[in-house]
Amino acid sequence: MAKQYVILDTETTGTGEEDRVIQLGYLVLGTKEIEVHNEFNTAPVPISFGAMEVHGITEEMIEGKPTCVETSAYKRLEALNSSENYIIIHNAPFDLKMLAKEGFENQMQVIDTLRVAKHILPDEEAHRLQYFRYKMELYKEEAKEADALGIVVKAHDAIGDVLILKLLLSRLKTLVREQFPDENPVQKMVELTKTPILVKTFRFGKHKGKELSEVAREDAGYLRWMLSSMDNLDDDMRYSINTVLGIEG
Numbered sequence: 001m002a003k004q005y006v007i008l009d010t011e012t013t014g015t016g017e018e019d020r021v022i023q024l025g026y027l028v029l030g031t032k033e034i035e036v037h038n039e040f041n042t043a044p045v046p047i048s049f050g051a052m053e054v055h056g057i058t059e060e061m062i063e064g065k066p067t068c069v070e071t072s073a074y075k076r077l078e079a080l081n082s083s084e085n086y087i088i089i090h091n092a093p094f095d096l097k098m099l100a101k102e103g104f105e106n107q108m109q110v111i112d113t114l115r116v117a118k119h120i121l122p123d124e125e126a127h128r129l130q131y132f133r134y135k136m137e138l139y140k141e142e143a144k145e146a147d148a149l150g151i152v153v154k155a156h157d158a159i160g161d162v163l164i165l166k167l168l169l170s171r172l173k174t175l176v177r178e179q180f181p182d183e184n185p186v187q188k189m190v191e192l193t194k195t196p197i198l199v200k201t202f203r204f205g206k207h208k209g210k211e212l213s214e215v216a217r218e219d220a221g222y223l224r225w226m227l228s229s230m231d232n233l234d235d236d237m238r239y240s241i242n243t244v245l246g247i248e249g
Helices: 049-055 072-080 092-101 113-120 129-135 139-149 158-179 185-194 212-218 220-229 235-245
Strands: 005-012 021-029 035-040 086-089 109-112
Touching: 005 049, 005 072, 005 092, 005 158, 021 072, 021 092, 021 158, 035 072, 035 158, 086 092, 086 158, 092 109, 109 113, 109 185, 113 129, 113 158, 113 185, 129 139, 129 158, 139 158, 158 185, 212 220, 212 235, 220 235
Parallel strands: 005 086, 086 109
Antiparallel strands: 005 021, 021 035
């Protein structure tokens, strides 16, 4: 059977530990026709107002809908959940964590376009999906593709974001091929997804703008404090601090 590529996004009740999926949207590539899946569902927790502000989904829009696991979109995703297939998400850890709350244990090979973009385009001022939508002028291509697939493009809407993600994936694949001409670009993106980012410059706090290596020389105690005291320190920054301090593991 041909490998299949699931380009996916979710919308949720919020971003906390108790929050859940309320919209599941994805495209399936690799077969003769592209599959489009896009469904709303109810959740056991209310939608936060902050989340509504982002995606515009209200309680009325999901009232009477099935639970996530009862949707045909979820059931089809389960059927695709094989190590031979690929799942492509922008900021994959978030969506996969949300899907795990619905009982979905991913077996597919993961391409996180956020992490790939950070590797391939390290000097960009941002790596958000909507940033690339405008920076790469993807918005100029989206209408034609949306019409062909019957998709309505809306910022921060799951299926709308999936369409932008499809266009971004194509651009990243070209860039990966240029930077790693002797490697399979798809497999290279899987590899880059698993590879930590070495952060070079502080983008926050009292050392904003300074090189991490410079701070390691002048204020190593601050970096050690970050490792021990900042619970929300992301994996890349933790990895980078450990690297500049020469700490293994």
